[in-house]
Amino acid sequence: MSKINKVVLAYSGGLDTSVILQWLRDTYDCEVVTFTADIGQGDEVEPARAKAQQMGVKEIYIDDLREEFARDFVFPMFRANAIYEGEYLLGTSIARPLIAKRQIEIANETGADSVSHGATGKGNDQVRFELGYYGLRSDIKVIAPWREWDLTSRETLMKYAEEHGIPIERKQGKKSPYSMDANALHISYEGGILEDPAAEPEEGMWRWTVSPENAPDQSQYIELDYQQGDVVAIDGVAMTPYEVLAKLNEIGGKHGVGRLDVLENRYVGMKSRGCYETPGGTILLKGHRAIESITLDREVAHLKDELMPRYASMIYNGYWWSPEREMMQTMIDASQQRVNGRVRIKLYKGNVIVVGRESATDSLYRPDIVTFEDDGGAYTQADAHGFIKLNALRLALRQKK
Numbered sequence: 221m222s223k224i225n226k227v228v229l230a231y232s233g234g235l236d237t238s239v240i241l242q243w244l245r246d247t248y249d250c251e252v253v254t255f256t257a258d259i260g261q262g263d264e265v266e267p268a269r270a271k272a273q274q275m276g277v278k279e280i281y282i283d284d285l286r287e288e289f290a291r292d293f294v295f296p297m298f299r300a301n302a303i304y305e306g307e308y309l310l311g312t313s314i315a316r317p318l319i320a321k322r323q324i325e326i327a328n329e330t331g332a333d334s335v336s337h338g339a340t341g342k343g344n345d346q347v348r349f350e351l352g353y354y355g356l357r358s359d360i361k362v363i364a365p366w367r368e369w370d371l372t373s374r375e376t377l378m379k380y381a382e383e384h385g386i387p388i389e390r391k392q393g394k395k396s397p398y399s400m401d402a403n404a405l406h407i408s409y410e411g412g413i414l415e416d417p418a419a420e421p422e423e424g425m426w427r428w429t430v431s432p433e434n435a436p437d438q439s440q441y442i443e444l445d446y447q448q449g450d451v452v453a454i455d456g457v458a459m460t461p462y463e464v465l466a467k468l469n470e471i472g473g474k475h476g477v478g479r480l481d482v483l484e485n486r487y488v489g490m491k492s493r494g495c496y497e498t499p500g501g502t503i504l505l506k507g508h509r510a511i512e513s514i515t516l517d518r519e520v521a522h523l524k525d526e527l528m529p530r531y532a533s534m535i536y537n538g539y540w541w542s543p544e545r546e547m548m549q550t551m552i553d554a555s556q557q558r559v560n561g562r563v564r565i566k567l568y569k570g571n572v573i574v575v576g577r578e579s580a581t582d583s584l585y586r587p588d589i590v591t592f593e594d595d596g597g598a599y600t601q602a603d604a605h606g607f608i609k610l611n612a613l614r615l616a617l618r619q620k621k
Contacts, residue, residue, distance in 0.1 A: 224248040226332040227363060228323050230349075231256050233268030235388055236338045239377050240365050241275060242384050244336060248363070253279040253330050255323055259289045259315055260404025260462065274387055281326055285318060286404055290461035293318050293540075294405050298504050299449040299559075300524065300552045301512075302532040307482050308494075309501045310535050311406025316345060317540035320352025327360065334361040341367040344487050348538035355541030398425060404465050406478075406498040417483050417493045428469065428497040432476035432570030439568035440475060441575070444507045446563070449556030451504065465500045472499025476570040487537045503572050507563045510574040515559045515582045524555060558582040 227244050231237045231254035244252050254277050256268040265282055272280045293314050304310055323335045335353055339345035346364055353360050371377050381388045397412030407427055413419045423431060445453035451464045459467065472478050478499035486492050512521060527548060534545045561579030565572060588598045 222361065224250045224334050224361060224363070226251045226253060226330065227334040227336050228253045228255055228327045228330065228332045229336045230319055230323060230338065231268060231272065232338075233271040235374070235377055235381065238271060238275070238386050238388065239371065239380050240336065240338055241272075241277070242386055243365055243369060243371075243380070244363065246384075247368075250334070251279075252277060253281065253326060253332055255281040255283070255326050257319055257322060258282070258284045258286060259318065260286045260466070261402040263402075271387065279330055281322075283322060285322065287460060287462045289315065289318055290404055290465045294465060294501075295450050295461050296549060296553070297535060298501070298508055299556050300531050300548075301505060301509055301528055302535060303505070303528075304532045304536045305482070305484055307480060308484055308496065308536075309406065309480075309498045309505065310532065311403065311496060311498055311501065312345070312401050312408055313348060313536045313538075314405065314540075315403045316348035316538065317352045320349050320541075321356060324353060324356040324360065327357070334363055336363040336365065339364065339366065342488065342490070343492075344536070344538070347487055348540075351538040352541055400427075402427075404462060404469075405501050406496050409495040410492065414493050414495060421481060421495050425495070426479065426497060429473045429479055429499055430476050435476035435569045436474065439566050440471065442471060442503075442565050442567065444503075444511075444563045444565065445561075446508075446511045447560055449508065449512075449553075449559040451507065465504075468500030468503045471567065472503050472572075473497070475567040477567060477572055478502040479570070503565065503567075506572045506574060507565055508559075510563045510565075510577045511559055511561050511579070514577050514585050515561060515579050516555065517584065520555050524552065527551075 227248070227250055229237065229241060229244065229252050231241065233256065241252055241254065244250060254268070254272040256265050258265045269280050269282050297310065297314055302310060304313070326332070327335055337346070337349045339349055341364070346367070350362050350364070353362055371380055378388070380386075398409040398414065399411040401408045409421070409425055414421065443455050444451045445456070450461065451459075453459060454464060454467055478497055478501065480496040480498065481493075482496070483491055483493045516524075531545070531548050531552070534540070534542065534548075539545055560582050561577065563574060564576035566575050567573075586598075588595055
Protein backbone atom coordinates (compact mmCIF):
# COMPACT_ATOMS: atom_id res chain seq x y z
CA MET A 221 0.00 0.00 0.00
CA SER A 222 1.60 3.26 -1.17
CA LYS A 223 1.70 6.18 1.25
CA ILE A 224 -1.31 8.50 1.06
CA ASN A 225 -0.79 12.02 2.41
CA LYS A 226 -3.89 14.02 1.50
CA VAL A 227 -7.20 12.97 -0.08
CA VAL A 228 -9.94 15.05 -1.70
CA LEU A 229 -13.21 13.30 -0.88
CA ALA A 230 -16.47 13.85 -2.75
CA TYR A 231 -18.55 14.46 0.37
CA SER A 232 -22.29 14.81 0.89
CA GLY A 233 -22.37 14.79 4.68
CA GLY A 234 -24.56 11.69 4.75
CA LEU A 235 -23.89 8.36 6.41
CA ASP A 236 -21.79 6.80 3.63
CA THR A 237 -19.39 9.66 3.01
CA SER A 238 -19.10 10.52 6.71
CA VAL A 239 -18.01 6.97 7.40
CA ILE A 240 -15.65 7.15 4.41
CA LEU A 241 -14.12 10.33 5.83
CA GLN A 242 -13.23 8.62 9.10
CA TRP A 243 -12.27 5.35 7.39
CA LEU A 244 -9.75 7.17 5.18
CA ARG A 245 -8.11 8.65 8.26
CA ASP A 246 -8.05 5.34 10.09
CA THR A 247 -6.84 3.29 7.15
CA TYR A 248 -4.34 5.62 5.51
CA ASP A 249 -3.43 7.98 8.39
CA CYS A 250 -3.95 10.88 5.99
CA GLU A 251 -5.48 14.35 5.87
CA VAL A 252 -8.88 14.61 4.18
CA VAL A 253 -10.21 17.59 2.21
CA THR A 254 -13.98 17.51 1.71
CA PHE A 255 -15.69 18.70 -1.47
CA THR A 256 -19.45 19.16 -1.71
CA ALA A 257 -21.00 20.22 -5.02
CA ASP A 258 -24.32 21.93 -5.58
CA ILE A 259 -25.35 20.76 -9.06
CA GLY A 260 -29.02 21.51 -8.58
CA GLN A 261 -29.98 18.46 -6.52
CA GLY A 262 -32.33 20.58 -4.43
CA ASP A 263 -30.85 19.65 -1.06
CA GLU A 264 -29.09 22.06 1.25
CA VAL A 265 -25.33 21.65 0.88
CA GLU A 266 -24.24 23.94 3.70
CA PRO A 267 -25.00 21.35 6.42
CA ALA A 268 -22.14 19.34 4.92
CA ARG A 269 -19.80 22.13 6.01
CA ALA A 270 -20.99 21.93 9.62
CA LYS A 271 -20.66 18.14 9.60
CA ALA A 272 -17.13 18.31 8.17
CA GLN A 273 -16.13 20.94 10.73
CA GLN A 274 -17.59 18.78 13.50
CA MET A 275 -15.38 15.94 12.30
CA GLY A 276 -12.31 18.16 12.39
CA VAL A 277 -11.79 18.75 8.67
CA LYS A 278 -9.56 21.79 8.08
CA GLU A 279 -10.05 22.29 4.32
CA ILE A 280 -13.69 22.31 3.24
CA TYR A 281 -14.95 23.13 -0.24
CA ILE A 282 -18.64 23.90 -0.90
CA ASP A 283 -19.09 24.87 -4.57
CA ASP A 284 -22.12 26.09 -6.51
CA LEU A 285 -21.65 24.37 -9.87
CA ARG A 286 -25.22 24.63 -11.14
CA GLU A 287 -24.53 27.07 -13.95
CA GLU A 288 -21.34 25.32 -15.05
CA PHE A 289 -23.17 21.99 -15.03
CA ALA A 290 -25.95 23.23 -17.29
CA ARG A 291 -23.75 25.37 -19.57
CA ASP A 292 -20.71 23.15 -20.08
CA PHE A 293 -22.13 19.65 -19.70
CA VAL A 294 -25.92 19.40 -20.14
CA PHE A 295 -26.31 21.84 -23.03
CA PRO A 296 -23.41 20.40 -25.10
CA MET A 297 -24.91 16.95 -24.63
CA PHE A 298 -28.32 18.07 -25.84
CA ARG A 299 -26.79 19.62 -28.96
CA ALA A 300 -26.06 16.00 -29.87
CA ASN A 301 -29.62 14.83 -29.01
CA ALA A 302 -27.94 12.19 -26.84
CA ILE A 303 -29.98 9.32 -25.43
CA TYR A 304 -28.62 5.98 -24.24
CA GLU A 305 -30.26 2.78 -25.52
CA GLY A 306 -33.08 4.76 -27.08
CA GLU A 307 -34.54 6.18 -23.87
CA TYR A 308 -32.21 7.30 -21.06
CA LEU A 309 -31.30 11.01 -21.05
CA LEU A 310 -28.04 10.43 -19.15
CA GLY A 311 -28.86 12.55 -16.10
CA THR A 312 -26.51 10.81 -13.66
CA SER A 313 -23.85 10.08 -16.27
CA ILE A 314 -23.32 13.70 -17.30
CA ALA A 315 -22.84 14.94 -13.72
CA ARG A 316 -19.86 12.72 -12.92
CA PRO A 317 -17.24 14.32 -15.19
CA LEU A 318 -17.90 17.73 -13.61
CA ILE A 319 -17.49 16.38 -10.08
CA ALA A 320 -14.30 14.57 -11.13
CA LYS A 321 -12.98 17.76 -12.74
CA ARG A 322 -13.54 19.83 -9.62
CA GLN A 323 -11.97 17.16 -7.37
CA ILE A 324 -8.81 17.21 -9.48
CA GLU A 325 -8.75 21.02 -9.43
CA ILE A 326 -9.02 20.96 -5.63
CA ALA A 327 -6.32 18.31 -5.40
CA ASN A 328 -4.03 20.58 -7.42
CA GLU A 329 -4.92 23.61 -5.26
CA THR A 330 -4.37 21.83 -1.95
CA GLY A 331 -1.42 19.63 -2.86
CA ALA A 332 -3.42 16.44 -2.42
CA ASP A 333 -2.02 13.27 -3.95
CA SER A 334 -5.28 11.30 -3.87
CA VAL A 335 -9.02 11.50 -4.50
CA SER A 336 -11.87 9.35 -3.20
CA HIS A 337 -15.53 8.71 -4.03
CA GLY A 338 -18.42 6.78 -2.51
CA ALA A 339 -19.48 4.80 -5.58
CA THR A 340 -19.90 1.06 -5.15
CA GLY A 341 -18.02 -1.65 -7.00
CA LYS A 342 -21.18 -2.79 -8.80
CA GLY A 343 -22.11 0.36 -10.65
CA ASN A 344 -21.14 2.68 -13.46
CA ASP A 345 -20.25 5.68 -11.31
CA GLN A 346 -16.95 4.23 -10.11
CA VAL A 347 -15.89 3.99 -13.76
CA ARG A 348 -17.10 7.48 -14.62
CA PHE A 349 -15.36 9.11 -11.67
CA GLU A 350 -12.10 7.29 -12.12
CA LEU A 351 -11.84 7.66 -15.90
CA GLY A 352 -12.39 11.36 -15.25
CA TYR A 353 -9.66 11.50 -12.61
CA TYR A 354 -7.09 9.71 -14.75
CA GLY A 355 -8.10 11.63 -17.86
CA LEU A 356 -7.35 14.92 -16.09
CA ARG A 357 -4.36 13.89 -13.95
CA SER A 358 -2.55 10.68 -14.75
CA ASP A 359 -0.53 10.49 -11.51
CA ILE A 360 -3.49 10.83 -9.16
CA LYS A 361 -4.12 8.05 -6.62
CA VAL A 362 -7.71 6.85 -6.35
CA ILE A 363 -9.29 5.33 -3.25
CA ALA A 364 -12.63 3.54 -3.68
CA PRO A 365 -13.63 2.40 -0.16
CA TRP A 366 -16.51 0.19 -1.31
CA ARG A 367 -13.97 -1.95 -3.16
CA GLU A 368 -11.68 -2.20 -0.12
CA TRP A 369 -13.53 -2.27 3.17
CA ASP A 370 -15.68 -4.95 4.82
CA LEU A 371 -18.61 -2.63 5.55
CA THR A 372 -21.30 -4.17 3.38
CA SER A 373 -24.62 -2.84 4.69
CA ARG A 374 -26.28 0.17 6.28
CA GLU A 375 -26.20 -1.64 9.61
CA THR A 376 -22.43 -2.11 9.49
CA LEU A 377 -21.99 1.53 8.47
CA MET A 378 -24.13 2.65 11.42
CA LYS A 379 -22.14 0.44 13.79
CA TYR A 380 -18.87 1.90 12.49
CA ALA A 381 -20.24 5.43 12.95
CA GLU A 382 -21.28 4.71 16.54
CA GLU A 383 -17.94 3.11 17.41
CA HIS A 384 -15.99 6.08 16.01
CA GLY A 385 -18.21 8.87 17.31
CA ILE A 386 -19.31 10.00 13.85
CA PRO A 387 -22.31 12.33 14.14
CA ILE A 388 -25.21 10.90 12.16
CA GLU A 389 -28.62 12.56 12.02
CA ARG A 390 -31.38 10.04 12.43
CA LYS A 391 -34.26 11.25 10.31
CA GLN A 392 -37.71 10.74 11.71
CA GLY A 393 -40.32 8.85 9.76
CA LYS A 394 -40.11 6.12 7.15
CA LYS A 395 -36.89 5.96 5.17
CA SER A 396 -37.20 5.83 1.38
CA PRO A 397 -36.51 2.29 0.13
CA TYR A 398 -34.89 3.65 -3.03
CA SER A 399 -31.37 4.67 -3.87
CA MET A 400 -31.79 8.15 -5.37
CA ASP A 401 -29.52 10.56 -7.19
CA ALA A 402 -30.59 14.06 -8.17
CA ASN A 403 -29.18 17.03 -10.02
CA ALA A 404 -30.51 19.88 -12.16
CA LEU A 405 -31.21 17.50 -15.05
CA HIS A 406 -32.94 14.57 -13.37
CA ILE A 407 -33.63 12.41 -10.36
CA SER A 408 -33.07 8.65 -10.48
CA TYR A 409 -34.47 5.75 -8.43
CA GLU A 410 -33.02 2.26 -7.98
CA GLY A 411 -33.40 -0.55 -5.46
CA GLY A 412 -36.39 -1.55 -3.35
CA ILE A 413 -39.26 -3.04 -5.33
CA LEU A 414 -37.63 -1.77 -8.52
CA GLU A 415 -35.24 -4.72 -8.34
CA ASP A 416 -38.19 -6.77 -9.61
CA PRO A 417 -38.43 -5.71 -13.27
CA ALA A 418 -42.06 -6.85 -13.39
CA ALA A 419 -43.16 -4.59 -10.52
CA GLU A 420 -44.77 -1.26 -11.38
CA PRO A 421 -43.21 1.74 -9.58
CA GLU A 422 -45.27 3.08 -6.70
CA GLU A 423 -46.91 6.41 -7.41
CA GLY A 424 -45.54 7.79 -4.15
CA MET A 425 -41.97 7.25 -5.36
CA TRP A 426 -41.97 10.15 -7.84
CA ARG A 427 -40.75 13.50 -6.51
CA TRP A 428 -40.67 15.98 -9.41
CA THR A 429 -43.64 15.08 -11.59
CA VAL A 430 -47.35 14.58 -11.11
CA SER A 431 -48.86 11.54 -12.77
CA PRO A 432 -50.23 12.29 -16.25
CA GLU A 433 -53.68 11.34 -14.94
CA ASN A 434 -53.46 14.11 -12.33
CA ALA A 435 -51.88 16.71 -14.61
CA PRO A 436 -53.93 19.80 -15.51
CA ASP A 437 -56.80 19.27 -17.95
CA GLN A 438 -55.74 22.48 -19.71
CA SER A 439 -52.71 22.28 -22.00
CA GLN A 440 -49.89 24.82 -21.77
CA TYR A 441 -47.98 26.35 -24.68
CA ILE A 442 -44.36 27.48 -24.37
CA GLU A 443 -41.94 29.03 -26.85
CA LEU A 444 -38.23 28.19 -26.86
CA ASP A 445 -35.76 30.56 -28.53
CA TYR A 446 -32.55 28.97 -29.85
CA GLN A 447 -29.14 30.38 -30.63
CA GLN A 448 -26.55 27.98 -32.07
CA GLY A 449 -28.43 24.98 -30.74
CA ASP A 450 -28.99 26.22 -27.17
CA VAL A 451 -32.19 27.54 -25.60
CA VAL A 452 -31.57 31.16 -24.62
CA ALA A 453 -35.13 32.26 -23.76
CA ILE A 454 -38.48 30.82 -22.70
CA ASP A 455 -41.59 32.72 -23.76
CA GLY A 456 -39.38 35.66 -24.73
CA VAL A 457 -37.64 35.88 -21.34
CA ALA A 458 -33.84 35.56 -21.63
CA MET A 459 -32.36 32.96 -19.26
CA THR A 460 -29.05 31.35 -18.43
CA PRO A 461 -28.65 27.60 -19.13
CA TYR A 462 -29.34 26.66 -15.52
CA GLU A 463 -32.38 28.96 -15.37
CA VAL A 464 -33.70 27.33 -18.55
CA LEU A 465 -33.30 23.86 -17.07
CA ALA A 466 -34.90 24.80 -13.75
CA LYS A 467 -37.86 26.50 -15.46
CA LEU A 468 -38.49 23.60 -17.82
CA ASN A 469 -38.31 21.16 -14.89
CA GLU A 470 -40.97 23.18 -13.11
CA ILE A 471 -43.27 23.44 -16.12
CA GLY A 472 -42.74 19.87 -17.29
CA GLY A 473 -43.19 18.39 -13.84
CA LYS A 474 -46.53 20.14 -13.47
CA HIS A 475 -47.75 18.45 -16.67
CA GLY A 476 -46.46 14.97 -15.87
CA VAL A 477 -43.65 15.11 -18.42
CA GLY A 478 -40.45 13.08 -18.23
CA ARG A 479 -41.11 9.86 -16.30
CA LEU A 480 -39.12 6.87 -17.50
CA ASP A 481 -38.81 3.23 -16.43
CA VAL A 482 -35.95 1.38 -18.13
CA LEU A 483 -33.87 -1.75 -17.80
CA GLU A 484 -30.44 -0.71 -19.03
CA ASN A 485 -27.09 -2.34 -19.69
CA ARG A 486 -24.46 -1.13 -17.24
CA TYR A 487 -20.88 -0.75 -18.46
CA VAL A 488 -19.68 -3.23 -15.83
CA GLY A 489 -21.74 -5.97 -17.48
CA MET A 490 -24.98 -6.40 -15.55
CA LYS A 491 -28.48 -5.28 -16.41
CA SER A 492 -30.06 -2.76 -14.06
CA ARG A 493 -33.57 -1.41 -13.68
CA GLY A 494 -33.88 2.31 -13.02
CA CYS A 495 -36.61 4.92 -13.01
CA TYR A 496 -35.96 8.54 -13.92
CA GLU A 497 -37.67 11.90 -13.88
CA THR A 498 -36.27 14.28 -16.49
CA PRO A 499 -39.02 16.80 -17.27
CA GLY A 500 -36.83 19.65 -18.51
CA GLY A 501 -34.54 17.37 -20.46
CA THR A 502 -37.48 15.69 -22.19
CA ILE A 503 -38.69 19.10 -23.40
CA LEU A 504 -35.18 20.15 -24.43
CA LEU A 505 -34.69 17.04 -26.56
CA LYS A 506 -38.02 17.41 -28.33
CA GLY A 507 -37.50 21.11 -28.95
CA HIS A 508 -33.95 20.72 -30.19
CA ARG A 509 -34.87 18.09 -32.75
CA ALA A 510 -37.65 20.39 -33.94
CA ILE A 511 -35.38 23.41 -34.51
CA GLU A 512 -32.80 21.19 -36.20
CA SER A 513 -35.49 19.84 -38.54
CA ILE A 514 -35.88 23.25 -40.13
CA THR A 515 -32.27 24.47 -40.01
CA LEU A 516 -29.98 21.45 -40.52
CA ASP A 517 -28.97 20.07 -43.90
CA ARG A 518 -30.33 16.56 -44.48
CA GLU A 519 -26.98 14.78 -44.60
CA VAL A 520 -25.68 16.68 -41.57
CA ALA A 521 -28.80 15.71 -39.61
CA HIS A 522 -28.51 12.07 -40.67
CA LEU A 523 -24.82 11.93 -39.84
CA LYS A 524 -25.54 13.31 -36.37
CA ASP A 525 -28.18 10.63 -35.87
CA GLU A 526 -25.71 7.92 -36.88
CA LEU A 527 -23.04 9.16 -34.49
CA MET A 528 -25.35 9.93 -31.57
CA PRO A 529 -25.47 6.39 -30.08
CA ARG A 530 -21.67 6.30 -29.98
CA TYR A 531 -21.57 9.74 -28.35
CA ALA A 532 -24.23 8.71 -25.80
CA SER A 533 -22.30 5.55 -24.93
CA MET A 534 -19.15 7.62 -24.34
CA ILE A 535 -21.00 9.67 -21.74
CA TYR A 536 -22.75 6.68 -20.16
CA ASN A 537 -19.49 4.74 -19.89
CA GLY A 538 -17.48 7.66 -18.49
CA TYR A 539 -15.43 8.90 -21.45
CA TRP A 540 -16.39 12.58 -21.31
CA TRP A 541 -12.72 13.59 -20.98
CA SER A 542 -11.59 11.32 -23.82
CA PRO A 543 -10.09 12.64 -27.07
CA GLU A 544 -12.80 10.93 -29.13
CA ARG A 545 -15.59 12.69 -27.23
CA GLU A 546 -13.82 16.03 -27.58
CA MET A 547 -13.34 15.45 -31.30
CA MET A 548 -16.99 14.53 -31.75
CA GLN A 549 -18.09 17.54 -29.68
CA THR A 550 -16.17 19.85 -32.01
CA MET A 551 -18.07 18.43 -34.96
CA ILE A 552 -21.42 18.61 -33.15
CA ASP A 553 -20.87 22.21 -32.10
CA ALA A 554 -19.88 23.14 -35.65
CA SER A 555 -23.18 21.70 -36.88
CA GLN A 556 -25.09 24.06 -34.58
CA GLN A 557 -23.94 27.37 -36.07
CA ARG A 558 -27.18 27.74 -38.05
CA VAL A 559 -29.49 26.13 -35.49
CA ASN A 560 -31.24 29.38 -34.63
CA GLY A 561 -34.92 30.14 -34.31
CA ARG A 562 -38.02 29.41 -32.27
CA VAL A 563 -40.01 26.29 -31.40
CA ARG A 564 -43.55 26.29 -30.04
CA ILE A 565 -44.48 23.35 -27.81
CA LYS A 566 -47.72 22.18 -26.23
CA LEU A 567 -47.58 20.27 -22.93
CA TYR A 568 -50.52 18.07 -22.03
CA LYS A 569 -50.76 15.16 -19.58
CA GLY A 570 -47.27 13.78 -20.02
CA ASN A 571 -47.00 14.67 -23.71
CA VAL A 572 -44.55 17.11 -25.31
CA ILE A 573 -46.04 18.11 -28.66
CA VAL A 574 -44.23 20.32 -31.15
CA VAL A 575 -46.82 22.60 -32.79
CA GLY A 576 -44.56 25.03 -34.65
CA ARG A 577 -41.01 25.86 -35.58
CA GLU A 578 -39.51 28.85 -37.40
CA SER A 579 -36.16 30.45 -38.19
CA ALA A 580 -36.06 33.92 -39.70
CA THR A 581 -32.37 33.67 -40.60
CA ASP A 582 -31.46 30.00 -41.12
CA SER A 583 -34.51 28.09 -42.30
CA LEU A 584 -33.91 25.61 -45.11
CA TYR A 585 -37.63 25.10 -45.59
CA ARG A 586 -38.88 26.54 -48.91
CA PRO A 587 -42.68 26.74 -49.13
CA ASP A 588 -42.46 27.86 -52.77
CA ILE A 589 -40.73 24.56 -53.64
CA VAL A 590 -42.63 22.10 -51.45
CA THR A 591 -46.13 23.52 -52.10
CA PHE A 592 -48.89 21.38 -53.62
CA GLU A 593 -50.10 24.51 -55.40
CA ASP A 594 -48.57 26.15 -58.46
CA ASP A 595 -44.89 26.74 -57.67
CA GLY A 596 -44.27 29.10 -60.59
CA GLY A 597 -41.51 26.93 -62.00
CA ALA A 598 -39.43 26.75 -58.81
CA TYR A 599 -39.21 22.97 -59.18
CA THR A 600 -39.17 21.02 -62.46
CA GLN A 601 -41.04 17.81 -61.80
CA ALA A 602 -39.81 16.18 -65.01
CA ASP A 603 -36.29 16.09 -63.54
CA ALA A 604 -37.44 13.34 -61.17
CA HIS A 605 -37.66 10.85 -64.08
CA GLY A 606 -33.90 10.73 -64.68
CA PHE A 607 -33.19 10.80 -60.93
CA ILE A 608 -35.33 7.72 -60.41
CA LYS A 609 -33.93 5.87 -63.46
CA LEU A 610 -30.33 6.36 -62.33
CA ASN A 611 -31.07 5.24 -58.80
CA ALA A 612 -32.98 2.22 -60.11
CA LEU A 613 -30.15 1.13 -62.41
CA ARG A 614 -28.41 -1.17 -59.92
CA LEU A 615 -31.77 -2.71 -58.98
CA ALA A 616 -32.56 -3.35 -62.65
CA LEU A 617 -29.18 -4.94 -63.27
CA ARG A 618 -29.95 -7.58 -60.66
CA GLN A 619 -32.79 -8.78 -62.87
CA LYS A 620 -30.49 -9.57 -65.81
CA LYS A 621 -30.05 -13.26 -66.54
